[in-house]
Amino acid sequence: MLGRRSQSYDFGSVRTVRNGVPSPFADLYYSIMEMGWAAFVGFVCLAFAIINLGFGLVYTAMPGAIANARPGSLIDGVFFSIDTLGTVGYGFMYPATHIAHAIAAIEILLGLFFSATITGLIFARFARPRVGLAFSNSMVIGQYEGQRALMLRVVSIRSRPLADADAQISWLETRRHEDGSIYRRLAELELVRNRNPMLGLAWTVVHLLDDDSPVIAALDGDEPFLITALVRGTDTLLASPTIGNYRYGRDDVRRDHEFVDMLITRDDVMMLEMDRLHGTRSIDREAV
Numbered sequence: 001m002l003g004r005r006s007q008s009y010d011f012g013s014v015r016t017v018r019n020g021v022p023s024p025f026a027d028l029y030y031s032i033m034e035m036g037w038a039a040f041v042g043f044v045c046l047a048f049a050i051i052n053l054g055f056g057l058v059y060t061a062m063p064g065a066i067a068n069a070r071p072g073s074l075i076d077g078v079f080f081s082i083d084t085l086g087t088v089g090y091g092f093m094y095p096a097t098h099i100a101h102a103i104a105a106i107e108i109l110l111g112l113f114f115s116a117t118i119t120g121l122i123f124a125r126f127a128r129p130r131v132g133l134a135f136s137n138s139m140v141i142g143q144y145e146g147q148r149a150l151m152l153r154v155v156s157i158r159s160r161p162l163a164d165a166d167a168q169i170s171w172l173e174t175r176r177h178e179d180g181s182i183y184r185r186l187a188e189l190e191l192v193r194n195r196n197p198m199l200g201l202a203w204t205v206v207h208l209l210d211d212d213s214p215v216i217a218a219l220d221g222d223e224p225f226l227i228t229a230l231v232r233g234t235d236t237l238l239a240s241p242t243i244g245n246y247r248y249g250r251d252d253v254r255r256d257h258e259f260v261d262m263l264i265t266r267d268d269v270m271m272l273e274m275d276r277l278h279g280t281r282s283i284d285r286e287a288v
Contacts (some may be wrong), residue, residue, distance in 0.1 A: 032121060033121075033124065033125065033128065037125075040121075040125070044118055047114075048085075048114075051081075051085060051110065051114065052078050052081040052082050052085060053078060053081075055077075055078075055081035055084070055085070055103070055107050056074055056077035056078030056079075056080070056081045057074065057077065058077075058103060059076075059077035059080055059081065059100070059103070060072060060073065060074045060076075060077035062097075062099065062100065064096060064097065065095065065096060065097045065099065065100035065103075066080050066093050066094070066095060066096060066100060067093060067094050067095070067096040068092055068093050068094075069093050076093065079093075080093045081107065084104050084107045084108060084111070085107055085108070085110070085111040085114070086111060086115075087108055087111060087112075130242065131242065131243070131244050132156055132157055132158045132162065132235060132242040132244070133154055133155070133156060133157065133162070133231055133242065133244030134154065134155050134157050134244075134274075134277060135152060135153070135154050135229060135231075135244065135246035136152050136153040136154070136259065136277055136278050137252065137278045138152075138248070138252045138253065138254050138278065138280065139151060139152045139227065139248050139252060139253045139254070140152075140253075140254045140255075140257040140258055140259060140280055141209070141253065141254070141255045141256065141257070142256065142257055142258040142283055143258070143283070144192070144206050144208065147208050147209075148208070148209045149192075149206050149207060149208050149209055150189075150206075150207045150209055150215060150253075151204050151205065151206050151207070151258075151259070152169070152204070152205050152229055152246075152248070153202055153203065153204050153205070153259050153262075153277065154167070154199075154202070154203050154205065154229070154231050154244070155199075155201070155202045155203070155262070155272065155274065155277060156199050156200060157274070158235065158237070159237075160200075160235065160236045160237040161198045161199055161200030161236055162196075162198070162199040162200070162233035162234065162235065162236070162242055163197070163198060163199075163233055163234045163235075163236050164195070164197060164233055164234055165195065165196040165197075165198075165199040165203070165231060165232070165233035166194060166195050166196075166231070166232055166233065167191060167193075167194050167195070167196070167203070167205045167229070167230070167231045168188060168191075168194065168229070168230045168231075169188070169189045169191060169205060169207055169227060169228070169229050169230075170186040170187060170188045170189060170227070170228050170230075171186070171187060171189060171215055171218065171225075171226065171227045171228075172184060172185075172186060172218075172224060172225065172226035172227075173185055173186070173187040173214065173218075174218070174223045174224070184224075186228060189207045189215070190207065190208075191205060191206060191207055192206040192207070192208060193205075193206070196233075199231075199233060201262075201263065201272055202262045202263070202272065202277070203231075204259060205229065205231075215227075219250060219253060225249060225250040226247060226248070226249060227247070227248040227253075228245065228246070228247050228248075229245060229246045229247075229248070230243070230244075230245045231243075231244050231245075232244070254280055256282060256283055256284075257280040257281065257282055257283060258280065258281060258283050259279065259280055260276050260279035260280065260281055261276070262274075262276045262277065262279075
C-alpha cells in the first residue's frame with residue numbers, strides 16, 4: 001500500500017516530486033544502493049549497533065550466562081555480543097550455560113549473514129556503472145548548417161573515450177482529447193546524429209526545428225515543458241556501461257544562442273576546456 005510519504009528527485013535544473021511513494025523498506029536493496037557513501041556507512045554502523053545492543057540486552061538479562069561478565073553490566077553484554085557477532089572469540093568472556101550457547105550460536109549465524117550481506121553491498125556499490133558524462137546546463141536554439149536547431153552538449157569526464165555512444169532526446173508532449181482529457185507522453189525527437197563511435201571530446205547533439213515544430217509551440221505555451229536527454233556508451237577502460245541523463249525545463253532553453261568552442265590548441269596540443277562546457281553566446285536573431 002502506498003503511504004503519504006513524498007520523494008523528490010533532481011534531474012538537472014528540473015525537480016520532480018512524487019507523493020505517496022512506497023516505503024524505502026519495500027525495496028530495501030535499491031534504497032541502500034541509492035544512498036551516498038556517508039549515508040551507507042551510517043546505515044551499516046546503525047544496524048551493527050542495534051544488533052549488538054539487542055543481544056547485549058539479552059545477555060544482561062541472564063545473570064551468570066556469560067562467564068566473567070559483571071552481573072547486570074550492559075557494557076559487558078554488548079562487548080561480548082560484538083566479539084560473538086564478529087566471530088572473534090577472545091576467550092575472556094564465554095557462554096557458561098546451554099541457553100547462552102544457543103543464543104551465541106544464533107548470533108554467530110546472524111553475524112555470518114550480516115558480514116556476507118554488507119560485503120556484497122559494498123562490492124555492488126563499487127561495481128555499479130558510474131556516470132562518466134557531463135551535460136551542458138542549458139540547451140540552445142541556434143543555427144546548424146544553415147537550419148534552425150535545438151542543441152545540447154555532452155562530454156566524457158573520464159580520461160578514456162566512451163565507445164559506441166548513443167544519444168536520445170525526448171520532450172513531454174501534451175495532447176488534449178475532445179472529451180477534455182489530457183494525455184502526456186515522452187516523444188522522441190529525431191537527431192541529426194544519434195550515434196558517436198568514439199566520444200572523447202565534446203559532442204553537440206542536434207535536433208533540427210521545422211517552422212511548425214511542436215517543440216517551439218510547447219516552449220511558447222503554458223503547459224508543463226520538459227526535455228530529457230539520455231546518452232549511453234561503453235567505458236573503454238573498464239568495459240562497463242556508462243549512462244548519463246539530464247532534464248531541461250523551459251527556463252533552460254536559450255534562444256538565439258550558440259555554444260562557445262571548448263577546443264583550444266596550445267603548443268600544437270589540442271585541449272578540451274571543461275570550464276567552457278556551459279558557455280553560450282548570443283547570436284544575431286535574424287540569422288536564426
